[in-house]
Amino acid sequence: MKRGSKRRRAGRGAVISDLTAQRLSVYLRCLDDLEKSGVATTSSQRLADLYQLNSAQIRKDLAHFGEFGVRGVGYTVIDLRRTLARILGLTREWKVVIVGAGNLGMALADYGGFNREGFTIVGLFDSDSAKIGGRSRGGVPVHDVRELAAIARRDQVSLAILAVPAAAADGVLAIVAEAGIRGILNFAPVRLKPRAGMTLKAVDLKVQLENLVFHLTRGDGASAGRQSRR
Amino acid sequence: MKRGSKRRRAGRGAVISDLTAQRLSVYLRCLDDLEKSGVATTSSQRLADLYQLNSAQIRKDLAHFGEFGVRGVGYTVIDLRRTLARILGLTREWKVVIVGAGNLGMALADYGGFNREGFTIVGLFDSDSAKIGGRSRGGVPVHDVRELAAIARRDQVSLAILAVPAAAADGVLAIVAEAGIRGILNFAPVRLKPRAGMTLKAVDLKVQLENLVFHLTRGDGASAGRQSRR
């Protein structure tokens, strides 16, 4: 389920829906893939065929930001890749903290996907003194959650991942907000109240599983879900 | 981004959107919460206020399945909770396998959220002989992925969680499909091609993080995202 505000100004002054923004990330990944495969140029149709997308939608999404293709030809993979990275704000390094050094927090800290492509996990934070001072297998240090604000400000941390129990999540959100962090990815199975100026996304595994069950129970045929996060 | 078919028959013969289905899961969680707090009755307005929902939408969503409220009064928490569980197909136990016994797979296997409320993790599966025969900290056994089909059929497994590297995901999807599993939650950062009759949802952490960055970069105010999975 979604909540909250929806749109933001595009380069041209237009407004971009959240759905569009998520698709841009998907397109970026597809282009990464093509670039690795040595493909030099592509077209909206080819992308659509390869990755189960809609070619008109790709063109519409890109059109919000400018004209990046060549009529009759298509897109240059490298250029479009770079353009998307710029649109998405991925031209600089983004610092991330993970609050909650349990199994999930530790696993996320070591999860390779983050450390490439502009995200750096600065540290794990917990309130359990048995964990503080330790490290994840990958070497990410575990700090006292009371040090969060100081470290977040010092290292210019913009993003936090919440991997704490449901009961603790609300308090942790306050701490994270207090530390000046405004982008939050919540894995705790609770609905949190976002503070002003904060962007809060939830990854709720139980809701996802329940949704699969709903589909199976109702016995629909080939269906497919969100390639997002969501 | 979403893909694939969208809708399925409701109890009355109507058709239910995926967004509605996800919200039903959210409502269920809210009612669980209220029930634990000892609240006996509630109303769409109260739910909306407490959990940042929209009261009209709650009523609309429920209306697809019947009339569960009392005019002038509201809903009985326990009854509505039970009704939602039934609608969502959560009246029986659902068996789950996790493919990929790395950090993430292990963490998910031990993640408390699953083991309550009708989901049972039957086992972890991997191709690494160093991991096969072991167990997660929580005691979930790690099997050879080649045994997946046999075990899945024996234990009537309906759901699989993919926690394997991107490069392995496509092959694993084939194995899982072959084992007769039709509901799949994919954590690998790739776009998989769903097979016929399969429901495939992706939880893509990188897309989620990139989306947070997009919001921060464009500097919108209080916004909030998908309580899902996204």
Added chain:
DNA sequence: ATGTGTGAAGTGCTTCACAGCG
């Protein structure tokens, strides 16, 4: 008096289909 259930209105998202450009 109060809150549901719901037609109707409003808003947003996706897809079509083609002009126009290379």
Added chain:
DNA sequence: CGCTGTGAAGCACTTCACACAT
């Protein structure tokens, strides 16, 4: 000729607002 970029059409989702039931 092929493919982009885009207005227009189509479709889906959300919100409004009120009749009706209790």
